Amino acid sequence: MNGDDIEEGYVDMGGPDNSNQPGGEQPANGEQPGPRVRRDIWELETEQPWHPITLAYAGAIRLMQSRPPEDFTSWVYQAAIHGTDEDPDDWRNQCQHNSWFFLPWHRMYLYWFEEIVRAAVQELDDIDDDTKAAWALPYWNYDRGAPTNSLPQSFRDQLTPEGEPNPLFVAQRSRAINLGGGLPDGPFGITSPAEALAEPQFAGPPDTGVAAGFGGPQTGWHHFDESGFATPGAVEQTPHNAIHGAVGGRGGFMSGFDTAPLDPVFWLHHCNVDRLWAVWIQQPGRTNPTGAGWSGEVFHFHDAAGTDVTQTSDRVVDTAADLGYTYADITPPVSGQEGFAVTPSAEPPDRPAELVGATDSPLELSGDPVATSMSLSAPSAAFTAGPVEPQRVYLNVEGIQGEQNPGVSYAVFVNMPDDEDATPDEHFVGHVSFFGIEKASGPDSDHPGGLRYAFDISKLYRRLKARDAWDEGNLKVSFRPVRVEMPADASFAEVDTDPEPPVTVGRVSVFYQ
C-alpha cells in the first residue's frame, strides 16, 4: 500500500492513477499483467468436476469460517457487511437495495470479498501455483438452459472429494435446488435478464409510482426502504430478487437479507448480476450515471489485510481498468420474451406520475394463481386544456408483507384472457418476488412499509389499447406462481409438501405519466 494513499485512516481505492490499483500480482519483470478473468461456474464444472478454481474457493471459505466473527476477513463478518441486526456502523449492514447504488455497491462488495478470498487461497497448501495466480470469483449464469439453471454438483455434494464436509454446501436452501432441481427458465421463468437488459436508462427518477430503470432509482444512501418510495431496478427485480428466493426457498439463507451471503452461491449469483451490468453497458446508447449524486456517496470496506478502505461508484464503472478483472462472456442473451413489457426508448415526460386507480382491499398470495381487478379514473387535465393521453403507464404492486420469504416468485399479467389456450406473453408484466420481506413486515422491523415493485407497462398498454383490450372500467391483474420444481427422480419423502407461507399485497395500482 502506498503510504500517500492513506488519509485519516482510510485508503481511497479505485481509479487508473492509483498505483495500488488492483489487477493481480505484479510480475517480476514489471510488465502490467492482464486483468484476471471471472469464469462461468458451469464452464469450470464441465471442464472438470471440482475444478481447481472451485476447490480453492471451498478451501478459502473453510479458512474464513475458522476465523472469529470480529475478524474483518471472516465469513461471518463478510455476511454482516450485507446485513445484520446488530447496531449499524459504517461497514456492516450497508448493502444498497432499491437504489441506483445497488449495482456499484455490490460490485465493490464482491471486489473486496474476492480480494480476501484470493489472499486466503494463497495460504492453501493443496492448491497449485497456477490456480493461486489466476483465481477469480466464478459467476453462475443460470440462463443457458439445462443443466446451467441448476446448482452445480460441487455446491450440492455434502462432502468434498477428500471426504471432508463441503463448505460450498449449505442445508439452508430450497430442498429442490439442493436435489438438482432447475430454476424456472421457460416462459415467464426467472432466469432471463432480457427484460432488464432492454431498459434504456440506468436509473429511474426519485419519484413515487414510476419504474426504476435498469439499476434502480436515484436515492441517497439506501439500505432498503429509507426513501419510502423506492422500488428495485429491473435487474434487481429479475433475475436478482427472484433467484434469491428460488435458491433459498422458505427461510433458507439466500432468501433473507442478513443471511444470504452465508451461502457460498450468493457470491456467484451476484457475480452474474455484476456481469449483467457489464453486458448492459456495452449495448449502444447505454450510459452510467454521472454527477455528485451518484459518485459522491462514499462506501466503506476492509481489504484483505483488514485495512479500512473507501470507494465511490464512479471508480468502479470499468471492471478492467478500475478493478483489474473481466468476464469470460458478456454476450447479450437471446430470449423469446424480450421487450414485451419494457420501457419505450424515449425519455419519460418531465412531470410526476399520477395515480389513476388501485385495488380497494389487500390480496393474499399463498401459492396458487390469483387475480384482482380495479377501475381507473381519467387522468387529470391539470396541465393542459386538452385531453391527456399518458406517455407512460406503470403498474405498481405495493405494501407486500409476510413473515418469511416463501421462496416462490409470481409472474404478473394484465387483462389475461380466461381462455387457457390464449397466448399470455402479450399480457406479461414481470415478476414479483420477496427478497427482504422479513425486513419489511411488522411494526418493529427495519423497514415496515412493505416491499414495492413498479413496472413500466407502456408498451403493453398501447398493445392492449390498440386491440380494445384495455378496459379502464375493469382492469384485471393476475398473479401466477413460478417455482423450482423437484427433479423427476426425487423420492416421495424428499418432496416438500408444507404449504408456502402466505404473502399479503397491500394494493395493486396504476400510475399514468
Add this chain to the structure above:
Amino acid sequence: VTVAGHAGRPVPGAGWLQRRPEWPLAVVALGCWGLVLLTARPGHAGHSGASWLQLQGEWLLMVPAMMLLPSLPMARRVARNSLRRRRTRAVLLFGVASLAVWAGFGVAAVTAVHLLDLRSPLVLAGTLAAAAAWELTPSKRRFLRACHRMPALPPHGRKADRACADLGLRYGRSCFGACWALMLPMAIAGHSPGLMVLLTGVAAAEEIVVKGHRIAPVAAVLLLVASTMVLVAG
C-alpha cells in the same frame, strides 16, 4: 409545462403545484411561523406570567410550525399515492391526525410545567441535555425508521379517509417517539424563536435526510451547546 404531443395551454403554476402536492401543510406551517414570530416574547422561559390557556394556545401554534415541516416528504408520498381529486383531502387528514398526537402531548406537558412551575433556565437546560442524550439512543433510531413507513392506501371513499387518518396517527406516534425530547424544552421555553429554529432544524434534518441517524451526534452536540448557553445566560 405541457404534455408533449398534445395541444393545449399550460395552466400557470400548475406544474409547480403538481410536483408539491403537500403544499397545504407547508402553507399552514409557514402561517404558524408567522404568528409565532408576531407573538414571541424575548428571553428563554420568559412566559412565567402566562395563563394555562395562553400556554396551550402557544403550544398549538408551535406544534404545526415545528412539526409540519419535517413531515412534508411523507405528506408528499400520501398525496402521490392518492387519486388526484383526493390529494388535498388526504394530505389534510394526514396532517391533522399527526398533529393530534402532539396536541395530546401538549396538554400533558404544558399542564405539568404550569402546575409544577418548571419554567426556569435550569429546567430548560436540563431538558435540552436530556434531548441530547436521547439523540444517541437506539430507540431514537428505531422511531426515526418508523417515521418513513408508507402503507398502501385504498383509493376511494371512507376507507381512503380512514387510512390517511390512521397513517397520520401512526406517523404522529413515530414522530413523537423520535422527537418528544426535542419538544419538551418548548413546553418550558414557549415561543422562543431561536430555540424553535434549532429544534425544527434538527427534527427536519433527521426525518428528511435518508440516513438521519448519522446526524444524531451533531444534533447532540448542538443541543448540549444550547443547554450550556441557557445555563450561562441564566
